[in-house]
Amino acid sequence: MSSLIIVTIVFVILANTQKSKMSLPDIRNFSYEELLAYMKSIGESAFRAGQIFEWIYQKQVKHFSQMTNLSSHLQKRLQSDFVFFEPKVGEKQISSDGTTKILFDLNDNEKIETVLIPVKSRTTVCISTQAGCKFGCKFCASGIGGWKRNLSVAEIMNQVLYVKEEAQKHDNPLSHIVFMGVGEPLDNFSNLMKAIRIINHKKGINIGARRITVSTCGVIPNILQLGREGLQIELAISLHGYDNESRDVLMPVNKKYPFDDLIQACKDYQRNYRRQITFEYILIKGVTCSEKAIKALKKAFKGLICKMNLIPYNPVLEFNHKTPSRQDMFKFRDQLKSFGIHATIRSPRGQDIAAACGQLRIKKK
Ligand code: SF4
Incomplete structure (x- = not known):
């Protein structure tokens, strides 16, 4: 998939989900490539996508504030764009x-x-x-x-x-x-x-x-x-x-x-x-x-x-x-x-x- 299409998908998902916290997307819906595109779209380095993947899937954290190697600015941005729905x-x-x-x-x-x-x-x-x-x-x-x-x-x-x-x-x-x-x-x-x-x-x-x-x-x-x-x-x-x-x-x-x-x-x-x-x-x-x-x-x-x-x-x-x-x-x-x-x-x-x-x-x- 081209990165333009991925960026578009990310923006469509986010644009449709800004109204309330409940309607924000769960970050675990995003593939690695989609997270990469999201990072680019907010002016962050590509390696942040890998760090976030490791926090979610390897260190199994469920809150962005626990992702301690991310800047507090990025943690806040993630909090405003995504959620973790707990089963x-x-x-x-x-x-x-x-x-x-x-x-x-x-x-x-x-x-x-x-x-x-x-x-x-x-x-x-x-x-x-x-x-x-x-x-x-x-x-x-x-x-x-x-x-x-x-x-x-x-x-x-x-x-x-x-x-x-x-x-x-x-x-x-x-x-x-x-x-x-x-x-x-x-x-x-x-x-x-x-x-x-x-x-x-x-x-x-x-x-x-x-x-x-x-x-x-x-x-x-x-x-x-x-x-x-x-x-x-x-x-x-x-x-x-x-x-x-x-x-x-x-x-x-x-x-x-x-x-x-x-x-x-x-x-x-x-x-x-x-x-x-x-x-x-x-x-x-x-x-x-x-x-x-x-x-x-x-x-x-x-x-x-x-x-x-x-x-x-x-x-x-x-x-x-x-x-x-x-x-x-x-x-x-x-x-x-x-x-x-x-x-x-x-x-x-x-x-x-x-x-x-x-x-x-x-x-x-
Ligand atoms: S009915 Fe059961 S076995 Fe058949 S496809 Fe569905 S889940 Fe699988």
């Missing part, structure tokens, strides 16, 4: 395995969930990108009640910063980010990309692109767009079916973006961008866990560099599906392996706190 924690549940689910109340009373998942010496955070979801996957509580709105970059970054602070308290630094919470990340594409660039930025959260995973239900045009962004991030596809008929059962999105087109899009994505794709596949008794499924998957994955993440179905009260027996799940995994498909069964985490996507949010509606 309100509506509820926090901690599982016996350490998985922590946080329900945030947003300024307009929408609710989103963020999940902190500690595994050995690392911490992963599962981030929401929308309030509600329009895709209505049948195993997921996030789509119940429909889509309300996209989250802003600041609302996405608030989740990351909150969990970063929590993880530090337990000496388990935040190391991995997965966009797999409430909402379809690729349906909020520009805010997602901006947040990823802040997370990945050396003066931002500074987490390597390969430790960032974006999960999609299969929004084909945006998968292809993601491939053109030139980021070394991981892509996960919620497949949950082995052909059109079986995928239709769980994934209404399959009507718009059918199974074969999705697999072809993955192949196109991989042609430009040779990174392994992860297929998320929920094992549901009598629906996705069968001999027929294995044969179809073997055929579909020919020529793809991929792995399968097999997820035992995590019961959601609103839906009437069942988890297969352990024996059936292991058999399914081993058959896939025998065809050369790398497959692992994900251990369920946080079951005692309903950590599956959208469950806590629905309970609180």
Whole structure:
């Protein structure tokens, strides 16, 4: 983006938000490049943008007066142009395995969930990108009640910063980010990309692109767009079916973006961008866990560099599906392996706190 366009965007944002403190923009909505442009526009040196990024994302301060290497003049200017909106924690549940689910109340009373998942010496955070979801996957509580709105970059970054602070308290630094919470990340594409660039930025959260995973239900045009962004991030596809008929059962999105087109899009994505794709596949008794499924998957994955993440179905009260027996799940995994498909069964985490996507949010509606 040219700096002229960025300066214009900054001025439009500021011009629209001078009326009252409440209408000022959260500074965490701004990319590094936009902050650079803002600094230029107020006659400050470019390196100030990096200092501010470090204060926000590395030292995690929430007030401009704490940015002690900035002049008091600049601190005051920032205070008059921006705010920090603090997320309100509506509820926090901690599982016996350490998985922590946080329900945030947003300024307009929408609710989103963020999940902190500690595994050995690392911490992963599962981030929401929308309030509600329009895709209505049948195993997921996030789509119940429909889509309300996209989250802003600041609302996405608030989740990351909150969990970063929590993880530090337990000496388990935040190391991995997965966009797999409430909402379809690729349906909020520009805010997602901006947040990823802040997370990945050396003066931002500074987490390597390969430790960032974006999960999609299969929004084909945006998968292809993601491939053109030139980021070394991981892509996960919620497949949950082995052909059109079986995928239709769980994934209404399959009507718009059918199974074969999705697999072809993955192949196109991989042609430009040779990174392994992860297929998320929920094992549901009598629906996705069968001999027929294995044969179809073997055929579909020919020529793809991929792995399968097999997820035992995590019961959601609103839906009437069942988890297969352990024996059936292991058999399914081993058959896939025998065809050369790398497959692992994900251990369920946080079951005692309903950590599956959208469950806590629905309970609180
Ligand atoms: S799985 Fe993802 S895309 Fe599907 S309903 Fe849930 S949040 Fe939406």
